[in-house]
Amino acid sequence: MRTGIATVCLSGTLKEKMQACAIAGFDGIEIFEQDLVTSPVTPEDVRKMAADLGLTLDLYQPFRDFDSVSEDLLTANLRRAEAKFKLMARLGMDTILVCSNVATASIDSDDLRAEQLGRLAALAGDYGVKVAYEALAWGKYVNDYEHAHRLVEAVDHPSLGTCLDSFHILSRNWDTAPIEAFSPEKIFFVQVADAPKLSMDVLSWSRHYRVFPGEGQFELAKFMGHIVRAGYSGPVSLEIFNDVFRQSDVERTAVDGMRSLIWLEEQSAKWLEANAPALAAAGAGAVGTVTAARRRYPMELATLPQVAEPAGYNFAEVKAADTKGLETVLGQLGFEFNGRHRTKDVQLWTMGHARLIVNEGSSASGDNLAGTTADASPAIAGLGFDVDSPVIASARAQQLKAPAVPRKSQANEEVFQGFAAPDSTEIFLCQGSPDGTAAWTSEFGEAASEFGEGREVSPAGGTAVIDHVNLAQPWQHFDEAVLFYTSALALAPQPFAEVPSPTGLVRSQVMVTGDRSVRLVLNLAPLTQQDGSGAGQRKTYQEHIAFAVDDLVTTARDCKARGLEFLEIPANYYEDLDARFGLAPDFLATLQELNLLYDRDADGEFLHFYTATVGSVFFEMVERRGNYDGYGAPNAPVRHAVQYDLLHRP
Known part of the structure; x- marks a missing residue:
């Protein structure tokens, strides 16, 4: 063509x-x-x-x-x-x-x-x-x-x-x-x-x-x-x-x-191919016949290496020059410190099947686990996805004009296939495993941590996974990002929504796999917080990673006992919650005590809470009950308002 x-x-x-x-x-x-x-x-x-x-x-x-x-x-x-x-x-x-x-x-x-x-x-x-x-x-x-x-x-x-x-x-x-x-x-x-x-x-x-x-x-x-x-x-x-x-x-x-x-x-x-005139006569399995029929037309249409949608998140990466505040929050959330990489300035923190890389790199040296960009304050730097064939998936992304991300690897270290997304987030393709493990974790040695010894991990953390990641997109690259994740990662865009915030309506676009093992939420970054950055530039807007657990109330109590600073939800929210859902008084009191937010639809229930922001990143813990498939959208204005108030306090 x-x-x-x-x-x-x-x-x-x-x-x-x-x-x-x-x-x-x-x-x-x-x-x-x-x-x-x-x-x-x-x-x-x-x-x-x-x-x-x-x-x-x-x-x-x-x-x-x-x-x-x-x-x-x-x-x-x-x-x-x-x-x-x-x-x-x-x-x-x-x-x-x-x-x-x-x-x-x-x-x-x-x-x-x-x-x-x-x-x-x-x-x-x-x-x-x-x-x-x-x-x-x-x-x-x-x-x-x-x-x-x-x-x-x-x-x-x-x-x-x-x-x-x-x-x-x-x-x-x-x-x-x-x-x-x-x-x-x-x-x-x-x-x-x-x-x-x-x-x-x-x-x-x-x-x-x-x-x-x-x-x-x-x-x-x-x-x-x-x-x-x-x-x-x-x-x-x-x-x-x-x-x-x-x-x-x-x-x-x-x-x-x-x-x-x-x-x-x-x-x-x-x-x-799906609508070829010969399809009905040839039979649905006659792919070769259908392809041959397509090629008889004067315009030859090229295709890309075919890949399946990702099977799930392999890891998320947050980087910062000073990681102390980040380490404190992760420990309070219930993550276990699994040591530092043997050749790179990165740490591994895990909770169940959720893996978080903390990148301590302060320069674009190429010596990080999954990337090369640098920033002083904590920010989401990279995402790893489990795919059937990382090499083929990477070849597809590069044919779609995705810039490759170099990574230095030494002997016996996993070679990640990586490329940069439009907002500078580095995307890495990993070989998935049926049991949810990752071979590269063996590259991390055991090391003591403030939270690594003598601490009981919440039972709810045993099955924890990355539920979704929320990335803020600069206004001039929002549509580009939707096409990028659709074409390069085979994620399907859902109908977009607009959420009220103190800085105006925030456009939100959810990208998912069919089985919802990957949920990626793209938000339009507020104009007051954008810097129009391209690849390799620092981010100045808030983003977050959400982890799903089986019992959020127990998880929240454990986090509170470890001193976690929750995002404080106003009492007015809980009065409105009671008016909308008529929740049991004891359950409503528990939600308010722990700063938990709640939503319900015909398919199930959703509980979640947020941490305070560290740098430009914060964390969310969620529990999905039944077949609830949303993200607590009615609660988003509350989060935006509380975060805005914290950001603008003298």
Whole structure:
């Protein structure tokens, strides 16, 4: 599949955009007219620069408001078009995007539109230019891609075809199956964009809220499947209007865009296999037959190394230059100190099957167990996941443009496959074991600790596991993170929620495996606490790790006896809790005594408590009763308010 991207997707100058597109690995670009008009670079130099960078110039756009006009306005439009055709010759481009009229259209007549488009096509043919006619979703008379295609067929000129844009089609809920009946010679260009499903006017939706494929809710694999079946073999190009992308780092956005097309290509191949016409006749098990059927189309769709979703968390890593406060909290929670690594400045703490690495590194030396970033205060630095084949899973992530994370290993030490997530968290892929053990723990030697001797561990800790991890995402990389974890780790995004906090609504996106052995919660970091950091930069916002136990009340009493500083929950919360659930007085009193929070739904109950924050990390202990699958969302505003108050106390 030939990949492309419109320069309007990116921040910066035309030169910076072209360089970023080349670095990201795109085959070609669309030149958005404003980017050229505002550039000091001549069309001839743009042409040379593209050649030097290995980029094709695939589309000049947009040419607006051509059709459905009076004769005098048509004359002016043809003069304007001729000027653009001459400009395209200087650029070495042969395809222009012409949008259906939204502003100056005054005559609703398909016969007139066909006649006017025919005159444009004839003029374009004189200059060796192809006109890709696109039905804008808000076009005055033409807003349906099938309508636009009927006009193209009525004109029947070799220089006139159609442009199919997923946003204009899917935002109007048009059926995409009719695309398969289009002649491939008449599909001149394909543009793709995703978007969240919003209730608003389509123009505003398009201009501000488009996102890269995989970051929204459109059925893009199905759309592309019909495109492939139609026999189209030209570029598949991103056209994204998004306020955040236009403010973000140009190279990083370009890489995110390329990742989205790689993901879309794979998803489209899967859709074709699952919906191949030969499937019913060949039988569901005839994978080879289905694959062969897909490959007979002109557009070849590449796939990535296939991996299963993670089987669970292997470990979480918190790092800090001064770990004393962190060690104190872990000991009070009931974690056991399992010694220091024999060659690296890291500690191992465990409770049941929950493993926490405390990284004592204070410099980016590469001598840490699972990473190289550094910060002075405690912060979540890395996550380890159990997977069937770490090497294959790592190869998939790297093909999806995930930057590799180096780690020095000595003889007889496990080699972790690692890469960096968009928020700089280091992700490590570990060989899972059926009994939940980890071979690398043997690399830690026994050592005494303040909490390592003469301390009774809570029985509830024997079955403890990492329940979920909550990572805060910088605003400009939130959608990127959702796509990253979807494509690289096969986590499934759940419907996002918005939680009130003293700093405004906090967007929360849960990513899970099918069996919920991995739950990853992505929160939009508050604006007052963001630093816009990239990989390797320090985090300045609060994140947490949650551990599940069988008996939270007993665990909380033990933690209290060891002196744990709980997040103190206001009495008003418990009055409201009583009003909502009518809990037994003794149980309600226990909750209030231990600062426990509670939630209940039709499937079960949820108890949890939080520790005070150490650096930018805090911990949560949870107990799930029955089939409760949530995270205590009604309690989140209480946590946010208490943490905000602590943060802003004099």
